[in-house]
Amino acid sequence: MKRAPILLAILLGTVRVHAAAAPPAAPTAEAKALAAKAFPGGKLRWAADVKSNAPFAFEDPEHPGQLTGFEYEIITGIAQILGVQAELKPVDWDGLIPGLKSGGLYDCAICGVEVTDERAKEVDFSHPYYYTFEQLATRAGEPDLSSLEELRQRRVGTLDQTGAFDLLKAAGVEPLTYDIEDNAYRDCARGRLDAVLLDYPIAMYYAKPNTSLRLNGPPFGHLIYGIAVKKGNSDVTAALNYGLEQLIASGKMREILSRWNLWTETMAQTLNQPAEPAGPPLNYEKYLAQLSKDVTWQDRLDRFWQWRGTLAQATVNTVVISLAAMALAIAVGFGLAVLRVFAARPFQILAMGYIEVVRGTPLLIQMLFIYYGLANLGIKLDAWTAGILGLGLNYAAYEAENYRAGLLSVPRGQMEAARALGMTRRQALRHVIVPQAFRLVLPPLTNDFISLLKDSSLVTMISIMDLTNAYQRMATTYYDYFGTGLAIAIIYLLIGLPFVRLARWAEKRLAVDSRPASQRPGLVHSLPSLGRKPDLTHPV
Amino acid sequence: MISVRDLRKSHGPTPVLQGLSFAVAAGELVSVIGPSGCGKTTMLRCLNCLETPDAGSLAIAGVTLERAPGAALNADFEARAHDLRQRVGMVFQNFNLFAHKTALENVMLAQVVVQGRPPAAARETAVKFLAKVGLGDEFHERYPSQLSGGQQQRAAIARALALNPQVMLYDEPTSALDPEMIDEVLAVMRQLDAEGMTQIVVTHEMRFARDASDFVLYMEKGEIVENTPAAEIFQNPRDERTRRFLKRFL
Numbered sequence: 001m002k003r004a005p006i007l008l009a010i011l012l013g014t015v016r017v018h019a020a021a022a023p024p025a026a027p028t029a030e031a032k033a034l035a036a037k038a039f040p041g042g043k044l045r046w047a048a049d050v051k052s053n054a055p056f057a058f059e060d061p062e063h064p065g066q067l068t069g070f071e072y073e074i075i076t077g078i079a080q081i082l083g084v085q086a087e088l089k090p091v092d093w094d095g096l097i098p099g100l101k102s103g104g105l106y107d108c109a110i111c112g113v114e115v116t117d118e119r120a121k122e123v124d125f126s127h128p129y130y131y132t133f134e135q136l137a138t139r140a141g142e143p144d145l146s147s148l149e150e151l152r153q154r155r156v157g158t159l160d161q162t163g164a165f166d167l168l169k170a171a172g173v174e175p176l177t178y179d180i181e182d183n184a185y186r187d188c189a190r191g192r193l194d195a196v197l198l199d200y201p202i203a204m205y206y207a208k209p210n211t212s213l214r215l216n217g218p219p220f221g222h223l224i225y226g227i228a229v230k231k232g233n234s235d236v237t238a239a240l241n242y243g244l245e246q247l248i249a250s251g252k253m254r255e256i257l258s259r260w261n262l263w264t265e266t267m268a269q270t271l272n273q274p275a276e277p278a279g280p281p282l283n284y285e286k287y288l289a290q291l292s293k294d295v296t297w298q299d300r301l302d303r304f305w306q307w308r309g310t311l312a313q314a315t316v317n318t319v320v321i322s323l324a325a326m327a328l329a330i331a332v333g334f335g336l337a338v339l340r341v342f343a344a345r346p347f348q349i350l351a352m353g354y355i356e357v358v359r360g361t362p363l364l365i366q367m368l369f370i371y372y373g374l375a376n377l378g379i380k381l382d383a384w385t386a387g388i389l390g391l392g393l394n395y396a397a398y399e400a401e402n403y404r405a406g407l408l409s410v411p412r413g414q415m416e417a418a419r420a421l422g423m424t425r426r427q428a429l430r431h432v433i434v435p436q437a438f439r440l441v442l443p444p445l446t447n448d449f450i451s452l453l454k455d456s457s458l459v460t461m462i463s464i465m466d467l468t469n470a471y472q473r474m475a476t477t478y479y480d481y482f483g484t485g486l487a488i489a490i491i492y493l494l495i496g497l498p499f500v501r502l503a504r505w506a507e508k509r510l511a512v513d514s515r516p517a518s519q520r521p522g523l524v525h526s527l528p529s530l531g532r533k534p535d536l537t538h539p540v
Numbered sequence: 541m542i543s544v545r546d547l548r549k550s551h552g553p554t555p556v557l558q559g560l561s562f563a564v565a566a567g568e569l570v571s572v573i574g575p576s577g578c579g580k581t582t583m584l585r586c587l588n589c590l591e592t593p594d595a596g597s598l599a600i601a602g603v604t605l606e607r608a609p610g611a612a613l614n615a616d617f618e619a620r621a622h623d624l625r626q627r628v629g630m631v632f633q634n635f636n637l638f639a640h641k642t643a644l645e646n647v648m649l650a651q652v653v654v655q656g657r658p659p660a661a662a663r664e665t666a667v668k669f670l671a672k673v674g675l676g677d678e679f680h681e682r683y684p685s686q687l688s689g690g691q692q693q694r695a696a697i698a699r700a701l702a703l704n705p706q707v708m709l710y711d712e713p714t715s716a717l718d719p720e721m722i723d724e725v726l727a728v729m730r731q732l733d734a735e736g737m738t739q740i741v742v743t744h745e746m747r748f749a750r751d752a753s754d755f756v757l758y759m760e761k762g763e764i765v766e767n768t769p770a771a772e773i774f775q776n777p778r779d780e781r782t783r784r785f786l787k788r789f790l
Contacts, residue, residue, distance in 0.1 A: 417636035420588060420590060421630075424622070427653050431649060
């Protein structure tokens with residue numbers, strides 16, 4: 001078993017394979033040994049950003065909850081050869097490499113990650129599994145382009161952290177970056193962009209079927225995709241390489257790529273295999289058929305019904321993360337408020353500092369800092385912990401100000417009366433001040449919870465499967481941003497409503513002591529006060 | 541029962557109490573009168589350490605508190621102040637009943653929290669003292685906002701009494717009340733006096749001061765001008781300042 005260094009493989013332009021014909025159904029002894037070392041749990045945990053990710057690995061529009069795509073077939077093929085189970089960890093594109101580096105969450109990332117010298121410093125790569133180039137797309141009516149330099153001063157879109165981005169920069173073009181490739185092509189079709197430069201497979205799946213766009217210009221650059229592995233994790237790299245070699249040698253790779261209409265001259269030459277595809281591009285055709293379907297509202301409803309499992313799970317995740325974050329926010333906020341109002345000066349200043357810093361910086365940055373930033377310092381939190389901490393600690397600052405206002409609005413006399421009755425400050429707070437302040441802060445607290453519920457959508461950035469994540473996955477599976485957006489918005493609304501009702505109910509129950517006099521039963525109405533001066537006309 | 545010597549207190553640069561000394565014997569009722577801003581409320585609040593004296597000594601119900609001018613507060617002082625408050629009941633001008641508790645709960649709370657009595661016993665005591673101030677069953681479950689001013693003040697007195705204080709302090713207990721409710725509160729205080737409670741009342745009720753108190757303490761500009769038996773002060777004030785003050789009322 002050889003592990004050719006990546007650069008050597010690139011130089012040779014080939015991956016030499018010595019294995020024999022089709023792999024047997026059961027893994028070989030060698031595969032077993034490799035798998036045992038690399039994946040002791042029997043699971044190959046692979047990460048990818050499956051949103052708008054055709055033809056790599058994406059939700060199968062016909063079978064929601066199931067994946068399809070050529071990378072999906074490659075990784076499951078490798079897993080089969082190694083006799084392990086492939087398990088997807090969906091991660092946002094920007095988080096793929098950082099997540100790999102912080103380690104533990106998944107074994108490898110396969111998501112059209114280009115092998116570059118720059119990236120090879122951060123992570124290790126398996127043998128390349130696909131060779132391709134960058135493809136320009138413009139609106140259908142645009143004249144032919146022959147070089148990237150012609151695009152200077154024009155609006156060109158691409159994805160961040162891609163080879164295309166680097167090529168454009170090198171050619172003096174200032175690219176606009178997108179998160180979702182489909183959005184870039186749509187913007188181009190609408191006239192918001194003049195051109196989009198992206199990997200050839202992406203262009204073929206997103207630009208080519210669009211009649212208002214056309215592929216334009218020659219191939220640019222050379223792209224090599226490899227599976228990214230945590231630096232130094234040679235057992236995983238070895239196992240993946242073995243799997244890839246077997247997949248190629250058995251001809252399976254050619255079959256997969258042919259089905260996806262990705263079997264090219266370059267690939268044939270590189271792998272030393274026949275130039276003609278192994279069969280018709282069935283999956284590509286299926287994809288095109290799906291795109292050209294007219295979508296009715298009935299279809300949309302059917303889709304939601306098909307996605308009910310995913311949506312239910314996403315809803316539960318959103319609610320759980322919001323409740324946990326709110327509980328944290330209330331606890332920390334309350335502590336901060338008490339410090340602000342009752343503690344010694346240095347503690348007041350500390351609490352004030354925390355509140356100002358947290359309120360003055362964006363929640364998203366805080367969350368990314370907690371998830372990725374702290375990982376750099378060796379504090380590795382899982383996404384849920386980071387998400388709850390990020391949301392909770394942020395909202396704590398706002399809650400603290402609410403509670404401070406609540407504590408201050410309890411009349412001073414209440415504290416004095418409690419102290420005069422022999423209560424310590426702590427007892428007075430606990431039994432007299434806080435219960436009264438609680439009634440005052442309940443309405444803003446509900447408000448904040450609704451707000452937090454919506455802000456929880458940011459956890460999708462650290463790869464938590466919340467409602468917003470479900471929205472992105474669904475919308476990019478069917479390219480139906482309108483219908484999906486409406487539906488997900490309604491779910492958010494519906495989640496919030498019970499909490500609003502609950503708060504109204506609690507407010508009513510607790511408001512006994514603040515009803516206006518006219519609404520109270522059995523009350524002695526007092527006469528208008530005659531002033532507070534001594535009244536000596538009154539008989540004693 | 542109460543002995544105060546050279547009690548001093550300033551709010552910032554403004555002197556409020558300029559060396560007060562007086563004594564109250566057990567069972568006496570003392571009314572404190574004087575013009576607004578004369579320091580009578582501050583004096584009363586110093587007596588149970590709601591405000592910390594700057595200097596002077598207090599001996600109330602067996603607890604002694606001393607502070608030399610400029611001396612820092614220490615834990616011992618705080619502990620004694622805490623001790624003192626348990627033996628001294630206080631009633632405020634604005635009642636200050638706990639707004640989130642019913643009348644009964646108001647009277648129970650400190651018994652349970654401060655004295656650690658079981659709730660059932662606290663409830664029994666609360667019922668007893670509410671009855672004593674004339675608040676029967678029908679008032680137990682009412683919130684302060686559902687009670688009239690006079691009823692609130694009586695509940696506040698019951699709340700203080702429930703802790704078995706040896707001394708009761710009243711800070712203008714009837715000033716926030718409508719005229720027809722003043723009597724019901726004063727009647728409670730007279731009753732307590734008859735039972736032998738030691739009481740100090742800061743008041744503007746001159747008739748009450750005259751008829752109910754043993755001594756009347758007249759204050760002006762942070763000083764005690766005179767401390768005279770009630771019968772005497774209204775008939776024949778010793779000091780010219782007292783005479784001038786009382787003239788406006790009688």
